[in-house]
Amino acid sequence: MRADMVGHLSGGSAPLEASSLNAPESAALEFLLKLKPPCRVLIAYSGGGDSTGLLFSLASLLRRQPMPGISLAAATVDHGLRSGSAEEAENAGLLCRQFGITHHILTWRGDKPKTGIQAAAREARYRLLAQCARDIGADLLVTAHNLEDQLETHEMRKLRNPDAAGGMSEAVLIDRSIWACRPFLAVRRDDIRDYLVTNHVQWAEDPSNDNVMFERVRVRKSLAPQGAYPDFAGxxxxxxxxxxxxxxxxxxxxxxxxxxxxxxxxxxxxxxxxxxxxxxxxxxxxxxxxxxxxxxxxxxxxxxxxxxxxxxxxxxxxxxxxxxxxxxxxxxxxRSLPELVIAPSDTVVWDSRFRVRNGGGSPVSVWAGAGTQGCLPLLGGDLPADLPGSVRQRALQTEPCASDPASLQVVPIIAQFDxxxxxxxxxxxxxxxxxxxxxxxxxxxxx
Ligand SMILES: Nc1ncnc2c1ncn2[C@@H]1O[C@H](COP(=O)(O)OP(=O)(O)OP(=O)(O)O)[C@@H](O)[C@H]1O
Known part of the structure; x- marks a missing residue:
């Protein structure tokens, strides 16, 4: 922690001393000092140790030293996957109330898949958190991924692709709309637990953290106790x-x-x-x-x-x-170009490349190959005349077209970043x- 950063925050009743801050507080302060006011931060708060540490450190730093224009809110996703989950989500609100932080409970409704439940829960969690952030006008989301999570991610990625080492980035943009930051990415899990114990703050243990059905848990258990970590910053x-x-x-x-x-x-x-x-x-x-x-x-x-x-x-x-x-x-x-029928008012992703909405009153078919029988081009923009013939032909044959393009709105997407x-x-x-x-x-x- 740089001394000038701490100075930046001082001026209230009890200036914060860099040397007096432990690892979680130091990381939380560094994060707060990066914010551009006005900024409302939504904490992804599971009630577990890491996010309790994040919420407690951010809230107590701001209580000791308010920063004009910076405010906190918290949201807990109730995945509804085990009995008592609604009560756990309610309980997570207790700590928020102590700090006067608004707490939102976001419930994952609808059918749950039989397989790949962790991935589906994660998808739903980020969708609900991003939606909540938009609804309350939050500028940023924060999650409490820690150094051990970072190491596990690094190991899992290495298993899939030995070149893809390095773990998570410090922030990620979700759904083109809200950035999620990870202020605890360099903080050890034990340091967060020690910090909570010292401050007499309780947290809930998630039983799925021990379930070896899940890859992350297996990777965690296979890792030797860490003396040195890879140089994640490098x-x-x-x-x-x-x-x-x-x-x-x-x-x-x-x-x-x-x-x-x-x-x-x-x-x-x-x-x-x-x-x-x-x-x-x-x-x-x-x-x-x-x-x-x-x-x-x-x-x-x-x-x-x-x-x-x-x-x-x-x-x-x-x-x-x-x-x-x-x-x-x-x-x-x-190859493998889809043919779809889009119902009125529906939006579909065609070929993972275009989001297509049917704003008309009748179903519309979308398939590939402008110029084929009854197929009218959906995309604007001309290809240059001097493109090699084979390239031009392939481009035309693989672009979407429709029986009734007038009722469709098409937005190209960048699948890997959507x-x-x-x-x-x-x-x-x-x-x-x-x-x-x-x-x-x-x-x-x-x-
Ligand atoms: N039920 C929840 N409600 C709100 N936030 C949550 C919930 N579960 C997890 N989070 C947030 O996500 C962070 C990471 O949680 P966890 O490691 O369990 O997720 P993951 O799915 O393994 O990680 P990733 O999201 O990177 O795949 C937590 O520290 C917390 O901030």
Missing amino acids: LAGDRKRRADLAAAFLAAHVILHAGRVAEVDLSSFDVREPGGVLALLHLIAFLGGRTHTAGRENAERMRRFAGQREETRLSIERVVLERRKQRLYITRER RFVPSDLYEVANRLAILGGLAQFPEIATR
């Missing part, structure tokens, strides 16, 4: 530098024709330079409608293809890469939005 710095190089590559060397054909100038592309490779992986995910960039094997195939001259075409990750001298063209491939944008990839996400002529992603409200 890894995050590397990720950010690589992402910024990718964003710069996209800005300098890529044109996106009518939002659906990428033309990449390969004359300064170097396969050993990670920024250009990452840029291509994100373009491929965008045009292929993939929620994740290619895994290790396909990323390697793409790198090999981009780095040599012999092969001219590669189908990968639902797109076709076609090379003409120093130009690389990327389009959606002609739900979450990690803060280190923000520039990449925005550069893709600019290339595609789409609305940019909102900035985070911190310094």
Whole structure:
């Protein structure tokens, strides 16, 4: 904690001393000092140890030293997955009341899946929290992921892709609308528990934290007690530098024709330079409608293809890469294109690439291939006349068209960033939005 940061907060009745703060308070203060007032912060508060520590540290710091324009609210999601969950959510409100913090209970209603319950609960949790943040006009969401969560995420990602080390970013944009920050990402779980015990604050233990049915719990149990942790700050710095190089590559060397054909100038592309490779992986995910960039094997195939001259075409990750001298063209491939009927007032995601709403009074069919019988183009924007014929044809054959385009509204989406944008990839996400002529992603409200 920098002394000038503490000074920034002092001026009230009892100036905070940097040396007197323990790890959770220090992290909480650092977070508060990054906020740009006015700022209403919604705490994702499960009632468990970590989020109780987060709520208690933020609330008690602000009580000791109010910051004009900064206010707190809290929300607990009741997943309704075990008996007594409603009561637990109610109980979570007690600590909030002690601090005069408004507490919202958000109930996950509707059918629950039989398999993949943790992933579904997580989806529902973020959807409900983001909706609550919008409803109450919150500027930021905070979650209490800690250093052990970070280590588990790092290990789980390594299991899937050994290159994808590094854990979570310090913030993530949810649903293009609300940023969630993770102020405790470098704070140890035991330090949070010690802090609560010292302050006589109780918390609830979640029994699912011990359920070895869940991958995260198995990974947690398999990890040896930690003496030293990976250098997460260093890894995050590397990720950010690589992402910024990718964003710069996209800005300098890529044109996106009518939002659906990428033309990449390969004359300064170097396969050993990670920024250009990452840029291509994100373009491929965008045009292929993939929620994740290619895994290790396909990323390697793409790198090999981009780095040599012999092969001219590669189908990968639902797109076709076609090379003409120093130009690389990327389009959606002609396979697995859906045909859907959209009911009046319904919104569907077509091919993971376009959100389509039927504002008319009758069902409308949407399929691929402008120019086929009775199929009228849905997208505006002309493709340039000098595109190679095969590229142009593929682009037309893979774009959506409809029997009655007049009643449909179409918004292209960037599948890998539609739900979450990690803060280190923000520039990449925005550069893709600019290339595609789409609305940019909102900035985070911190310094
Ligand atoms: N029921 C809940 N209500 C509100 N916030 C919650 C709830 N459960 C978890 N959170 C928030 O999310 C944080 C992470 O929780 P947890 O580690 O259980 O989630 P996860 O699903 O494993 O993580 P991730 O969201 O990264 O996948 C908690 O510290 C808390 O801030």
